[in-house]
Amino acid sequence: MVSRDNRSPARSPFLAACACAAALEGLFLLLLRLNDLKMHVIETILVGLVAGVVYLVALYFLERAGDRRGLLWIILAAAFLFRFTLVWLEPSLSDDLYRYRWDGLIQRAGWNPYAIAPDDPRLAGFRDAYWPHVSNQEMPNIYPPVTELVLRGTAAASPKLLVFKGPLLLAESLLIALLAFWIRRSRRREYSLAIYAWNPLVVVEFAASGHNDPLAMLFSAAALFLIIERRIVLSTLALGAAVLAKFYPILLAPLWLRRTGWPRKPRSWAGLGLSSVLAAAACWPFRAAWPGILGLFQPYRRHWVNNASLYSVLKWFSGSDDWAWGIGVGIVAGIALWAAIRNIEPLRAAYLLFGAVPLLSQNAFSWYFLWVVPLLVFFPNPAWLLLTVLQFLSYHVLIGYGITGDWKFDPFFLWLEYGPFFALLVWQAFRSGGRSRSSAA
DSSP states (O other): OOOOHHHHHHHHHHHHHHHHHHHHHHHHHHHHHHHOOGGHHHHHHHHHHHHHHHHHHHHHHHSSSSSOOTTHHHHHHHHHHHHHHHHOOOOSSSHHHHHHHHHHHHTTOOOOTTTTTTTTTTGGOOTTGGGOOSSOOOOOOOHHHHHHHHHHHHHHHOGGGGGGGHHHHHHHHHHHHHHHHHHHOOOOOOGGGOOOOOOOEEEEEEEEOOOOOHHHHHHHHHHHHHTTTHHHHHHHHHHHHHHOOSGGGGGHHHHHHHHTTTTTHHHHHHHHHHHHHHHHHGGGGGGGGGGSSGHHHHHHHHHHOOSSSSHHHHHHHHHHHHHHHHHHHHHHHHHHHHHHHTTOOOHHHHHHEEEEEESSSSSGGGGGGGHHHHHHTTSOHHHHHHHHHHGGGGHHHHHHHHHOOOOOHHHHHHHHHHHHHHHHHHHHHHHHHHHHHHEEE
């Protein structure tokens, strides 16, 4: 029989973690009460930062609580509650969901979102109360075809704005379920699921703002799981679906070719063949826009230059957006090729690539950094955990944008946002190097 004294060390951290979960829910309820977060930017940033601190403390206690019976279910229940709390918010920190709805509605009426911009006079009949919030009204859209087809199907179900969060939150729920299964299967510590499921920035960006990234993140995670399980055909098909939902995962293609044994193994050809069929089927409804599809990306590249991280350093050294963009693309492509040549373990390769993209891309909103968070379940890096908390500071830009219409970052906030992250990264590298030298000695 286990004595009370022996149980208390594990019980206390567990109860403290539960208290942290209750505190997180209270903070999310506070955001719900604020309602229009863009009108309360300072309060939103403060609540987000406090939630981030509570989240980090919760991880500290969860790690020390041991693998208690039912811990995974408690983490899942809290994660569901957090998202259910904020799903009722109309997005105000981002206008992406309004564009999703627009694209779905015009597709349902027979228009091609790649061939016509929202401000085209022929679409005037679709302009309702949400029209002022539709983003990039002068440009046709560049969301990949699987995402567009999901939006079309959602519009067929209902034109209500919040309904468009439905399939994206369903995808995120499946992503969390996959991570939970993966943790159990690989016999990892169950608390690590909370690294993703309880992350405040994840909850705000996906449940409150309704960004479409979970769709591609789900397919990417499935592809990684399947390639590790040596399911070559299915993993390649999942990777193809991920690319058709968001373009980031294409960076894993060189490693996939190496891992699947292309061109020697027939199964690698089968996977590529099925992925090509999937791509053709997804793109076929939009075939009328194919001749000019590549030209759609240039206006977006010119219009959005908002990365204040490593990209700004590259721009400062080169003196040119084009040079900074080219160098950033070259570095990321180099990492992708290096991972393939060295045959790096797929999870680690994805961790490196999905972390490098938002740091080096010329366009990096706060939710772009969330691609690395599912991978922190397997590589719990303190610096990246800290950055996901500090990303709430990036919303300071909305204060000036709401007053003057200028999208301009304050250097002071940028130092607060990225300075601790890079300092901690350097310290971790120095500490790791010191340990390696000690081991060698």
